[in-house]
Amino acid sequence: MTSALLDVQDLHVYLGQSHVLQGVSFSVPEGGVTAVLGRNGVGKTTTMRALMGLVQPRGRATLGDADLTKLPTHEIVRLGVGYVPEDREVFSQLTVEENLRLAVRNGSARYDLVYELFPELRERGGQRAGTLSGGQQQMVAIARALLNENRLLLVDEPTKGLAPLLVAEVAEVLGKASETETILLVEQNLGVVARLARDAIVLDQGRVVYSGPAKDLLADQQRVRTLLGVA
Amino acid sequence: MDTFILLTVTGLALGALYFLIASGLSLIYGLMGVLNFAHGAFLTVGSYAAWWSSVKLQGTIGSIGLRFAVSVVIGLAVGAGVAALVELVLIRPLYLRHIEQVLVTVGLSFALVALVQAYWGPDLHTIDVPSWLNGTTGLGGAHVPNYNFVEILVAAGVLAGLLAFLRFTRYGLIIRAGVENRAMVTALGIDVKKAFTLVFAIGGVAAALAGVLAGIHFSEIDPTQGTSLLIFAFIVVVIGGLGSIVGSAVAAVVVGLVQQYVNYKSTGIGDLSVVLLLAITLLIRPGGLFGKWSPTH
Numbered sequence: 001m002t003s004a005l006l007d008v009q010d011l012h013v014y015l016g017q018s019h020v021l022q023g024v025s026f027s028v029p030e031g032g033v034t035a036v037l038g039r040n041g042v043g044k045t046t047t048m049r050a051l052m053g054l055v056q057p058r059g060r061a062t063l064g065d066a067d068l069t070k071l072p073t074h075e076i077v078r079l080g081v082g083y084v085p086e087d088r089e090v091f092s093q094l095t096v097e098e099n100l101r102l103a104v105r106n107g108s109a110r111y112d113l114v115y116e117l118f119p120e121l122r123e124r125g126g127q128r129a130g131t132l133s134g135g136q137q138q139m140v141a142i143a144r145a146l147l148n149e150n151r152l153l154l155v156d157e158p159t160k161g162l163a164p165l166l167v168a169e170v171a172e173v174l175g176k177a178s179e180t181e182t183i184l185l186v187e188q189n190l191g192v193v194a195r196l197a198r199d200a201i202v203l204d205q206g207r208v209v210y211s212g213p214a215k216d217l218l219a220d221q222q223r224v225r226t227l228l229g230v231a
Numbered sequence: 232m233d234t235f236i237l238l239t240v241t242g243l244a245l246g247a248l249y250f251l252i253a254s255g256l257s258l259i260y261g262l263m264g265v266l267n268f269a270h271g272a273f274l275t276v277g278s279y280a281a282w283w284s285s286v287k288l289q290g291t292i293g294s295i296g297l298r299f300a301v302s303v304v305i306g307l308a309v310g311a312g313v314a315a316l317v318e319l320v321l322i323r324p325l326y327l328r329h330i331e332q333v334l335v336t337v338g339l340s341f342a343l344v345a346l347v348q349a350y351w352g353p354d355l356h357t358i359d360v361p362s363w364l365n366g367t368t369g370l371g372g373a374h375v376p377n378y379n380f381v382e383i384l385v386a387a388g389v390l391a392g393l394l395a396f397l398r399f400t401r402y403g404l405i406i407r408a409g410v411e412n413r414a415m416v417t418a419l420g421i422d423v424k425k426a427f428t429l430v431f432a433i434g435g436v437a438a439a440l441a442g443v444l445a446g447i448h449f450s451e452i453d454p455t456q457g458t459s460l461l462i463f464a465f466i467v468v469v470i471g472g473l474g475s476i477v478g479s480a481v482a483a484v485v486v487g488l489v490q491q492y493v494n495y496k497s498t499g500i501g502d503l504s505v506v507l508l509l510a511i512t513l514l515i516r517p518g519g520l521f522g523k524w525s526p527t528h
Contacts, residue, residue, distance in 0.1 A: 073418055074417045091412060092411065
Protein backbone atom coordinates (compact mmCIF):
# COMPACT_ATOMS: atom_id res chain seq x y z
CA MET A 1 0.00 0.00 0.00
CA THR A 2 1.56 3.29 -1.08
CA SER A 3 0.75 6.56 0.72
CA ALA A 4 -1.00 9.41 -1.07
CA LEU A 5 1.27 12.22 -2.25
CA LEU A 6 -1.60 14.38 -3.49
CA ASP A 7 -5.07 14.31 -2.04
CA VAL A 8 -7.79 16.17 -3.93
CA GLN A 9 -11.13 16.64 -2.19
CA ASP A 10 -14.33 18.12 -3.61
CA LEU A 11 -12.66 20.33 -6.21
CA HIS A 12 -14.96 22.73 -8.04
CA VAL A 13 -14.07 25.11 -10.87
CA TYR A 14 -16.34 27.58 -12.58
CA LEU A 15 -15.26 29.05 -15.94
CA GLY A 16 -17.68 31.85 -16.67
CA GLN A 17 -21.14 30.29 -16.40
CA SER A 18 -19.84 26.72 -16.77
CA HIS A 19 -19.47 24.50 -13.71
CA VAL A 20 -16.55 22.54 -15.18
CA LEU A 21 -15.36 20.56 -12.14
CA GLN A 22 -18.24 19.44 -9.97
CA GLY A 23 -16.64 18.04 -6.83
CA VAL A 24 -13.65 16.10 -8.12
CA SER A 25 -11.97 13.90 -5.47
CA PHE A 26 -9.03 11.54 -5.95
CA SER A 27 -5.63 10.61 -4.53
CA VAL A 28 -2.30 10.26 -6.28
CA PRO A 29 -0.04 7.67 -4.65
CA GLU A 30 3.67 8.37 -4.19
CA GLY A 31 5.77 7.16 -7.14
CA GLY A 32 4.82 5.97 -10.61
CA VAL A 33 2.30 7.34 -13.09
CA THR A 34 -1.37 8.04 -12.42
CA ALA A 35 -3.32 8.66 -15.60
CA VAL A 36 -6.24 11.07 -15.84
CA LEU A 37 -8.59 9.89 -18.57
CA GLY A 38 -11.90 10.91 -20.06
CA ARG A 39 -13.59 12.14 -23.19
CA ASN A 40 -12.91 15.63 -24.54
CA GLY A 41 -14.31 18.44 -22.40
CA VAL A 42 -14.85 16.46 -19.18
CA GLY A 43 -12.43 18.63 -17.16
CA LYS A 44 -9.03 16.88 -17.40
CA THR A 45 -7.05 19.98 -18.37
CA THR A 46 -9.08 22.13 -15.98
CA THR A 47 -8.12 19.74 -13.17
CA MET A 48 -4.44 20.18 -14.03
CA ARG A 49 -4.79 23.96 -14.30
CA ALA A 50 -6.66 24.07 -10.99
CA LEU A 51 -3.87 22.11 -9.28
CA MET A 52 -1.38 24.60 -10.75
CA GLY A 53 -3.40 27.60 -9.56
CA LEU A 54 -3.92 28.77 -13.13
CA VAL A 55 -7.69 28.75 -12.59
CA GLN A 56 -9.25 29.48 -9.22
CA PRO A 57 -10.69 26.31 -7.65
CA ARG A 58 -12.84 25.67 -4.61
CA GLY A 59 -12.16 22.64 -2.44
CA ARG A 60 -8.89 21.13 -1.21
CA ALA A 61 -5.80 19.72 -2.89
CA THR A 62 -3.15 18.83 -0.34
CA LEU A 63 0.44 18.05 -1.18
CA GLY A 64 2.16 17.21 2.09
CA ASP A 65 1.06 19.95 4.47
CA ALA A 66 0.23 22.49 1.78
CA ASP A 67 -3.21 23.17 0.34
CA LEU A 68 -2.50 23.99 -3.30
CA THR A 69 -5.84 25.75 -3.74
CA LYS A 70 -4.70 28.49 -1.37
CA LEU A 71 -1.36 29.20 -3.07
CA PRO A 72 -0.35 31.30 -6.09
CA THR A 73 1.06 29.36 -9.03
CA HIS A 74 4.74 30.21 -8.47
CA GLU A 75 4.58 28.99 -4.87
CA ILE A 76 2.95 25.73 -5.95
CA VAL A 77 5.83 25.18 -8.37
CA ARG A 78 8.37 25.96 -5.65
CA LEU A 79 6.84 23.18 -3.54
CA GLY A 80 8.20 20.85 -6.21
CA VAL A 81 5.34 20.66 -8.69
CA GLY A 82 6.47 20.59 -12.33
CA TYR A 83 4.08 21.29 -15.18
CA VAL A 84 4.04 20.32 -18.84
CA PRO A 85 1.00 22.13 -20.27
CA GLU A 86 -1.28 21.02 -23.04
CA ASP A 87 -0.14 22.62 -26.34
CA ARG A 88 3.44 22.94 -24.98
CA GLU A 89 3.36 26.71 -24.45
CA VAL A 90 7.04 27.20 -25.14
CA PHE A 91 8.19 30.81 -25.41
CA SER A 92 8.40 31.07 -29.17
CA GLN A 93 10.52 34.23 -29.25
CA LEU A 94 13.12 32.83 -26.85
CA THR A 95 15.80 30.36 -27.85
CA VAL A 96 15.72 26.76 -26.66
CA GLU A 97 18.54 27.54 -24.24
CA GLU A 98 16.64 30.57 -22.89
CA ASN A 99 13.48 28.50 -22.46
CA LEU A 100 15.46 26.04 -20.37
CA ARG A 101 17.36 28.72 -18.43
CA LEU A 102 14.09 30.43 -17.49
CA ALA A 103 12.85 27.19 -15.93
CA VAL A 104 15.82 26.74 -13.59
CA ARG A 105 14.53 27.05 -10.02
CA ASN A 106 17.82 26.65 -8.16
CA GLY A 107 21.51 26.11 -8.78
CA SER A 108 21.24 22.36 -9.21
CA ALA A 109 19.53 22.27 -12.60
CA ARG A 110 19.71 18.83 -14.21
CA TYR A 111 21.04 19.87 -17.61
CA ASP A 112 22.94 16.57 -17.93
CA LEU A 113 19.76 14.55 -17.50
CA VAL A 114 17.80 16.73 -19.91
CA TYR A 115 20.49 16.61 -22.63
CA GLU A 116 20.83 12.86 -22.14
CA LEU A 117 17.08 12.43 -22.69
CA PHE A 118 16.91 14.99 -25.52
CA PRO A 119 20.36 15.34 -27.14
CA GLU A 120 18.77 17.36 -29.95
CA LEU A 121 18.06 20.24 -27.56
CA ARG A 122 21.76 20.79 -26.95
CA GLU A 123 22.36 21.13 -30.71
CA ARG A 124 19.41 23.48 -31.10
CA GLY A 125 20.19 25.64 -28.06
CA GLY A 126 20.48 28.85 -30.08
CA GLN A 127 17.38 28.25 -32.19
CA ARG A 128 14.16 30.15 -31.48
CA ALA A 129 11.63 27.77 -29.95
CA GLY A 130 8.91 29.08 -32.24
CA THR A 131 10.76 27.68 -35.26
CA LEU A 132 10.89 24.12 -33.87
CA SER A 133 8.59 21.30 -34.98
CA GLY A 134 5.74 20.22 -32.71
CA GLY A 135 7.72 17.25 -31.45
CA GLN A 136 10.78 19.37 -30.70
CA GLN A 137 8.61 21.90 -28.88
CA GLN A 138 7.21 19.07 -26.78
CA MET A 139 10.78 18.07 -25.91
CA VAL A 140 11.43 21.64 -24.72
CA ALA A 141 8.22 21.63 -22.66
CA ILE A 142 9.10 18.33 -20.96
CA ALA A 143 12.76 19.31 -20.56
CA ARG A 144 11.75 22.55 -18.80
CA ALA A 145 9.87 20.50 -16.20
CA LEU A 146 12.57 17.86 -15.80
CA LEU A 147 15.36 20.41 -15.29
CA ASN A 148 14.31 20.62 -11.65
CA GLU A 149 13.66 17.82 -9.19
CA ASN A 150 9.91 17.49 -8.71
CA ARG A 151 7.81 15.84 -6.05
CA LEU A 152 4.94 15.78 -8.49
CA LEU A 153 4.98 16.27 -12.25
CA LEU A 154 1.73 17.28 -13.98
CA VAL A 155 1.84 16.37 -17.67
CA ASP A 156 -1.08 17.33 -19.88
CA GLU A 157 -1.51 15.40 -23.15
CA PRO A 158 2.19 15.18 -24.06
CA THR A 159 1.60 13.01 -27.14
CA LYS A 160 -1.16 15.15 -28.65
CA GLY A 161 -0.53 15.74 -32.33
CA LEU A 162 2.77 13.86 -32.42
CA ALA A 163 3.87 11.27 -34.98
CA PRO A 164 3.90 7.64 -33.71
CA LEU A 165 7.69 7.55 -33.48
CA LEU A 166 7.71 10.66 -31.31
CA VAL A 167 4.86 9.28 -29.18
CA ALA A 168 7.07 6.30 -28.36
CA GLU A 169 10.01 8.59 -27.59
CA VAL A 170 7.94 10.81 -25.27
CA ALA A 171 6.50 7.73 -23.54
CA GLU A 172 9.99 6.38 -22.99
CA VAL A 173 11.17 9.69 -21.46
CA LEU A 174 8.15 9.84 -19.14
CA GLY A 175 8.76 6.21 -18.18
CA LYS A 176 12.33 7.09 -17.18
CA ALA A 177 11.18 10.18 -15.31
CA SER A 178 8.57 8.15 -13.40
CA GLU A 179 11.38 6.09 -11.86
CA THR A 180 12.26 9.09 -9.69
CA GLU A 181 9.18 11.32 -9.79
CA THR A 182 5.45 10.92 -9.28
CA ILE A 183 3.60 11.81 -12.48
CA LEU A 184 -0.02 12.79 -12.95
CA LEU A 185 -0.60 12.31 -16.66
CA VAL A 186 -3.53 13.42 -18.80
CA GLU A 187 -3.44 11.19 -21.87
CA GLN A 188 -5.82 10.15 -24.65
CA ASN A 189 -3.52 7.49 -26.10
CA LEU A 190 -4.47 4.29 -24.29
CA GLY A 191 -1.35 2.53 -25.56
CA VAL A 192 0.76 5.07 -23.69
CA VAL A 193 -1.49 4.73 -20.63
CA ALA A 194 -1.14 0.94 -20.69
CA ARG A 195 2.63 1.26 -20.94
CA LEU A 196 3.14 3.87 -18.21
CA ALA A 197 0.26 4.11 -15.77
CA ARG A 198 -0.10 2.11 -12.58
CA ASP A 199 -3.30 3.90 -11.56
CA ALA A 200 -6.03 5.69 -13.45
CA ILE A 201 -8.71 8.23 -12.77
CA VAL A 202 -11.57 8.71 -15.21
CA LEU A 203 -13.52 11.94 -15.34
CA ASP A 204 -16.97 12.36 -16.81
CA GLN A 205 -18.93 15.62 -16.80
CA GLY A 206 -16.68 17.15 -14.16
CA ARG A 207 -16.80 14.20 -11.74
CA VAL A 208 -14.59 11.19 -11.03
CA VAL A 209 -16.32 8.04 -12.26
CA TYR A 210 -13.43 5.60 -11.89
CA SER A 211 -10.40 5.52 -9.64
CA GLY A 212 -8.24 2.42 -9.39
CA PRO A 213 -5.60 0.31 -11.10
CA ALA A 214 -5.09 1.26 -14.75
CA LYS A 215 -4.78 -2.34 -15.88
CA ASP A 216 -8.17 -3.25 -14.39
CA LEU A 217 -9.80 -0.40 -16.26
CA LEU A 218 -8.10 -1.18 -19.57
CA ALA A 219 -8.96 -4.88 -19.27
CA ASP A 220 -12.66 -4.06 -19.09
CA GLN A 221 -13.47 -3.24 -22.73
CA GLN A 222 -17.11 -2.49 -22.01
CA ARG A 223 -16.16 0.07 -19.37
CA VAL A 224 -13.50 1.62 -21.58
CA ARG A 225 -16.07 2.00 -24.36
CA THR A 226 -18.62 3.53 -22.00
CA LEU A 227 -16.32 5.90 -20.15
CA LEU A 228 -13.81 6.85 -22.79
CA GLY A 229 -15.74 6.33 -25.99
CA VAL A 230 -13.05 4.18 -27.58
CA ALA A 231 -13.02 0.55 -28.57
CA MET B 232 20.33 72.28 -46.70
CA ASP B 233 21.01 73.88 -43.31
CA THR B 234 17.25 74.09 -42.68
CA PHE B 235 16.86 70.42 -43.55
CA ILE B 236 19.65 69.48 -41.14
CA LEU B 237 18.15 71.60 -38.38
CA LEU B 238 14.71 70.09 -38.94
CA THR B 239 16.13 66.58 -39.00
CA VAL B 240 18.13 66.93 -35.79
CA THR B 241 15.20 68.65 -34.04
CA GLY B 242 12.85 65.94 -35.29
CA LEU B 243 15.20 63.24 -34.01
CA ALA B 244 15.43 64.99 -30.64
CA LEU B 245 11.65 65.19 -30.41
CA GLY B 246 11.51 61.52 -31.36
CA ALA B 247 14.02 60.82 -28.58
CA LEU B 248 11.62 62.38 -26.04
CA TYR B 249 8.72 60.35 -27.42
CA PHE B 250 10.81 57.18 -27.25
CA LEU B 251 11.75 57.74 -23.60
CA ILE B 252 8.06 57.94 -22.69
CA ALA B 253 6.92 55.24 -25.11
CA SER B 254 9.51 52.65 -24.04
CA GLY B 255 8.03 52.43 -20.53
CA LEU B 256 4.46 52.47 -21.82
CA SER B 257 5.24 49.70 -24.27
CA LEU B 258 6.99 47.47 -21.72
CA ILE B 259 4.20 47.95 -19.18
CA TYR B 260 1.51 47.10 -21.70
CA GLY B 261 3.50 44.22 -23.17
CA LEU B 262 4.13 42.53 -19.84
CA MET B 263 1.06 43.43 -17.82
CA GLY B 264 -1.59 44.44 -20.34
CA VAL B 265 -1.98 47.77 -18.51
CA LEU B 266 -2.67 50.89 -20.56
CA ASN B 267 -1.01 53.33 -18.19
CA PHE B 268 -2.62 56.73 -18.65
CA ALA B 269 -0.75 57.95 -15.56
CA HIS B 270 2.59 57.60 -17.36
CA GLY B 271 2.59 61.30 -18.30
CA ALA B 272 2.26 62.11 -14.61
CA PHE B 273 5.53 60.23 -13.94
CA LEU B 274 7.15 62.63 -16.42
CA THR B 275 5.67 65.64 -14.64
CA VAL B 276 6.65 64.37 -11.19
CA GLY B 277 10.21 63.68 -12.39
CA SER B 278 10.69 67.07 -14.02
CA TYR B 279 9.26 68.91 -11.00
CA ALA B 280 11.41 66.91 -8.59
CA ALA B 281 14.50 67.82 -10.65
CA TRP B 282 13.53 71.50 -10.83
CA TRP B 283 12.58 71.71 -7.13
CA SER B 284 15.76 70.00 -5.94
CA SER B 285 17.83 72.24 -8.23
CA VAL B 286 16.24 75.30 -6.61
CA LYS B 287 16.77 73.93 -3.11
CA LEU B 288 20.40 73.00 -3.80
CA GLN B 289 21.34 76.48 -5.07
CA GLY B 290 22.88 77.47 -1.75
CA THR B 291 24.54 74.10 -1.19
CA ILE B 292 26.11 73.26 -4.54
CA GLY B 293 27.80 76.15 -6.29
CA SER B 294 28.71 74.41 -9.54
CA ILE B 295 25.74 74.53 -11.87
CA GLY B 296 26.89 71.41 -13.69
CA LEU B 297 27.07 69.36 -10.51
CA ARG B 298 23.78 70.81 -9.23
CA PHE B 299 22.10 69.89 -12.53
CA ALA B 300 23.51 66.35 -12.36
CA VAL B 301 22.37 65.86 -8.75
CA SER B 302 18.91 67.27 -9.45
CA VAL B 303 18.52 64.97 -12.48
CA VAL B 304 19.42 61.96 -10.32
CA ILE B 305 16.84 63.07 -7.74
CA GLY B 306 14.23 63.55 -10.49
CA LEU B 307 14.86 60.04 -11.83
CA ALA B 308 14.75 58.51 -8.35
CA VAL B 309 11.43 60.23 -7.61
CA GLY B 310 10.05 59.12 -11.02
CA ALA B 311 11.06 55.50 -10.29
CA GLY B 312 9.73 55.63 -6.73
CA VAL B 313 6.35 57.09 -7.67
CA ALA B 314 5.95 54.61 -10.54
CA ALA B 315 6.83 51.61 -8.32
CA LEU B 316 4.45 52.87 -5.63
CA VAL B 317 1.64 53.26 -8.16
CA GLU B 318 2.16 49.66 -9.29
CA LEU B 319 2.26 48.28 -5.77
CA VAL B 320 -0.63 50.26 -4.31
CA LEU B 321 -3.01 50.89 -7.21
CA ILE B 322 -2.30 48.50 -10.08
CA ARG B 323 -1.48 45.25 -8.26
CA PRO B 324 -4.80 44.97 -6.40
CA LEU B 325 -6.52 45.33 -9.78
CA TYR B 326 -4.46 42.63 -11.49
CA LEU B 327 -6.25 41.36 -14.65
CA ARG B 328 -9.10 43.86 -14.13
CA HIS B 329 -8.16 45.98 -17.13
CA ILE B 330 -11.12 48.37 -17.18
CA GLU B 331 -10.59 49.27 -13.53
CA GLN B 332 -6.86 49.70 -14.15
CA VAL B 333 -7.55 52.14 -16.98
CA LEU B 334 -9.98 54.10 -14.80
CA VAL B 335 -7.45 54.26 -11.96
CA THR B 336 -4.59 55.42 -14.18
CA VAL B 337 -6.80 58.05 -15.88
CA GLY B 338 -7.90 59.30 -12.46
CA LEU B 339 -4.34 59.29 -11.19
CA SER B 340 -3.10 61.27 -14.18
CA PHE B 341 -5.58 64.04 -13.33
CA ALA B 342 -4.93 63.81 -9.59
CA LEU B 343 -1.12 64.01 -9.82
CA VAL B 344 -1.22 66.95 -12.21
CA ALA B 345 -3.72 68.72 -9.91
CA LEU B 346 -1.49 67.97 -6.92
CA VAL B 347 1.58 69.45 -8.63
CA GLN B 348 -0.47 72.46 -9.71
CA ALA B 349 -1.88 72.94 -6.20
CA TYR B 350 1.54 72.81 -4.56
CA TRP B 351 3.74 74.67 -7.04
CA GLY B 352 1.11 76.64 -8.94
CA PRO B 353 0.30 76.69 -12.66
CA ASP B 354 3.28 78.93 -13.52
CA LEU B 355 6.01 77.77 -15.84
CA HIS B 356 9.40 76.97 -14.32
CA THR B 357 12.86 76.70 -15.77
CA ILE B 358 15.44 74.09 -14.83
CA ASP B 359 18.92 75.61 -14.40
CA VAL B 360 21.27 73.89 -16.83
CA PRO B 361 24.95 74.35 -17.74
CA SER B 362 25.28 77.08 -20.36
CA TRP B 363 26.82 74.75 -22.99
CA LEU B 364 23.55 72.85 -23.10
CA ASN B 365 21.77 75.90 -24.50
CA GLY B 366 24.61 76.74 -26.87
CA THR B 367 24.71 75.65 -30.51
CA THR B 368 26.97 73.51 -32.66
CA GLY B 369 27.55 74.09 -36.35
CA LEU B 370 26.49 71.16 -38.50
CA GLY B 371 26.46 71.44 -42.31
CA GLY B 372 25.84 75.18 -42.07
CA ALA B 373 23.06 74.83 -39.49
CA HIS B 374 23.36 76.04 -35.90
CA VAL B 375 21.85 73.19 -33.93
CA PRO B 376 21.08 73.67 -30.20
CA ASN B 377 23.23 71.30 -28.15
CA TYR B 378 20.35 69.95 -26.09
CA ASN B 379 19.09 68.22 -29.24
CA PHE B 380 22.25 66.11 -29.40
CA VAL B 381 22.01 65.34 -25.68
CA GLU B 382 18.40 64.15 -26.08
CA ILE B 383 19.33 61.91 -29.00
CA LEU B 384 22.36 60.47 -27.19
CA VAL B 385 20.42 59.87 -23.98
CA ALA B 386 17.59 58.12 -25.85
CA ALA B 387 20.11 56.00 -27.80
CA GLY B 388 21.79 55.10 -24.51
CA VAL B 389 18.46 54.17 -22.91
CA LEU B 390 17.57 52.05 -25.96
CA ALA B 391 20.92 50.23 -25.83
CA GLY B 392 20.64 49.82 -22.05
CA LEU B 393 17.09 48.46 -22.25
CA LEU B 394 17.99 46.01 -25.02
CA ALA B 395 21.05 44.83 -23.08
CA PHE B 396 18.94 44.48 -19.92
CA LEU B 397 16.30 42.47 -21.76
CA ARG B 398 18.88 40.33 -23.55
CA PHE B 399 21.45 39.59 -20.86
CA THR B 400 19.77 39.65 -17.44
CA ARG B 401 17.52 37.14 -15.67
CA TYR B 402 14.82 39.79 -15.20
CA GLY B 403 15.12 40.71 -18.87
CA LEU B 404 14.50 37.07 -19.75
CA ILE B 405 11.48 36.99 -17.44
CA ILE B 406 10.08 40.17 -19.01
CA ARG B 407 10.56 38.88 -22.58
CA ALA B 408 8.89 35.60 -21.68
CA GLY B 409 6.16 37.39 -19.72
CA VAL B 410 5.31 39.60 -22.70
CA GLU B 411 4.64 36.37 -24.61
CA ASN B 412 2.90 34.22 -21.98
CA ARG B 413 2.62 35.56 -18.44
CA ALA B 414 0.78 32.54 -17.01
CA MET B 415 3.45 30.12 -18.22
CA VAL B 416 6.18 32.21 -16.57
CA THR B 417 4.44 31.76 -13.21
CA ALA B 418 4.02 28.05 -14.00
CA LEU B 419 7.83 27.84 -14.05
CA GLY B 420 7.92 29.03 -10.42
CA ILE B 421 8.65 32.69 -11.10
CA ASP B 422 6.92 35.46 -9.15
CA VAL B 423 6.14 37.61 -12.15
CA LYS B 424 4.74 40.40 -9.97
CA LYS B 425 8.26 41.43 -8.97
CA ALA B 426 8.94 41.98 -12.67
CA PHE B 427 5.77 44.12 -12.84
CA THR B 428 7.13 46.51 -10.19
CA LEU B 429 10.54 46.58 -11.85
CA VAL B 430 9.02 47.41 -15.24
CA PHE B 431 6.97 50.21 -13.72
CA ALA B 432 10.10 51.60 -12.01
CA ILE B 433 12.08 51.43 -15.28
CA GLY B 434 9.21 53.19 -17.06
CA GLY B 435 9.16 55.82 -14.31
CA VAL B 436 12.90 56.50 -14.71
CA ALA B 437 12.61 56.83 -18.50
CA ALA B 438 9.56 59.10 -18.18
CA ALA B 439 11.29 61.29 -15.58
CA LEU B 440 14.30 61.52 -17.88
CA ALA B 441 11.96 62.61 -20.66
CA GLY B 442 10.50 65.17 -18.24
CA VAL B 443 13.88 66.75 -17.50
CA LEU B 444 14.91 66.76 -21.18
CA ALA B 445 11.50 68.15 -22.23
CA GLY B 446 12.01 70.93 -19.66
CA ILE B 447 15.27 71.81 -21.44
CA HIS B 448 13.90 71.28 -24.97
CA PHE B 449 10.88 73.53 -24.44
CA SER B 450 12.79 75.83 -22.01
CA GLU B 451 10.13 75.35 -19.34
CA ILE B 452 8.21 72.81 -17.31
CA ASP B 453 4.52 72.99 -16.50
CA PRO B 454 2.12 70.57 -14.84
CA THR B 455 0.39 69.52 -18.07
CA GLN B 456 3.54 68.86 -20.10
CA GLY B 457 3.41 65.14 -19.37
CA THR B 458 -0.17 64.77 -20.51
CA SER B 459 0.54 66.58 -23.81
CA LEU B 460 3.57 64.44 -24.61
CA LEU B 461 1.80 61.25 -23.54
CA ILE B 462 -0.62 61.50 -26.45
CA PHE B 463 2.23 61.33 -28.95
CA ALA B 464 3.95 58.60 -26.95
CA PHE B 465 0.79 56.48 -27.19
CA ILE B 466 0.75 57.05 -30.95
CA VAL B 467 4.39 55.95 -31.08
CA VAL B 468 3.65 52.79 -29.07
CA VAL B 469 0.74 51.82 -31.33
CA ILE B 470 2.67 52.53 -34.55
CA GLY B 471 5.72 50.64 -33.25
CA GLY B 472 3.70 47.68 -31.99
CA LEU B 473 2.58 47.21 -28.39
CA GLY B 474 5.30 45.56 -26.33
CA SER B 475 8.15 46.17 -28.81
CA ILE B 476 10.99 48.43 -27.63
CA VAL B 477 12.68 48.47 -31.04
CA GLY B 478 9.28 49.21 -32.61
CA SER B 479 8.85 52.17 -30.27
CA ALA B 480 12.31 53.48 -31.17
CA VAL B 481 11.67 53.28 -34.93
CA ALA B 482 8.18 54.76 -34.61
CA ALA B 483 9.45 57.59 -32.37
CA VAL B 484 12.00 58.60 -35.00
CA VAL B 485 9.38 58.49 -37.77
CA VAL B 486 6.81 60.46 -35.75
CA GLY B 487 9.35 63.08 -34.64
CA LEU B 488 10.66 63.63 -38.16
CA VAL B 489 7.23 63.71 -39.83
CA GLN B 490 5.97 66.18 -37.25
CA GLN B 491 8.95 68.52 -37.79
CA TYR B 492 9.00 68.35 -41.60
CA VAL B 493 5.26 68.87 -41.94
CA ASN B 494 5.20 71.67 -39.38
CA TYR B 495 7.93 73.46 -41.35
CA LYS B 496 5.92 73.26 -44.56
CA SER B 497 2.64 74.13 -42.93
CA THR B 498 2.65 75.27 -39.32
CA GLY B 499 0.21 73.41 -37.08
CA ILE B 500 -0.40 70.51 -39.46
CA GLY B 501 2.39 68.41 -37.91
CA ASP B 502 0.14 66.95 -35.19
CA LEU B 503 -2.54 66.10 -37.72
CA SER B 504 0.02 64.38 -39.95
CA VAL B 505 1.03 62.16 -37.04
CA VAL B 506 -2.56 61.07 -36.47
CA LEU B 507 -2.84 60.39 -40.21
CA LEU B 508 0.35 58.31 -40.00
CA LEU B 509 -1.21 56.32 -37.17
CA ALA B 510 -4.36 55.64 -39.20
CA ILE B 511 -2.37 54.53 -42.26
CA THR B 512 -0.18 52.23 -40.16
CA LEU B 513 -3.19 50.62 -38.48
CA LEU B 514 -4.85 50.05 -41.85
CA ILE B 515 -1.77 48.41 -43.34
CA ARG B 516 -0.36 46.71 -40.25
CA PRO B 517 -2.99 46.51 -37.48
CA GLY B 518 -0.42 45.24 -34.97
CA GLY B 519 1.98 48.11 -35.66
CA LEU B 520 5.38 47.96 -37.35
CA PHE B 521 6.92 45.39 -34.98
CA GLY B 522 3.86 44.03 -33.21
CA LYS B 523 1.64 41.04 -33.69
CA TRP B 524 -2.01 41.25 -34.58
CA SER B 525 -4.67 38.64 -34.30
CA PRO B 526 -8.21 39.14 -35.61
CA THR B 527 -9.58 38.14 -32.19
CA HIS B 528 -7.86 41.07 -30.45
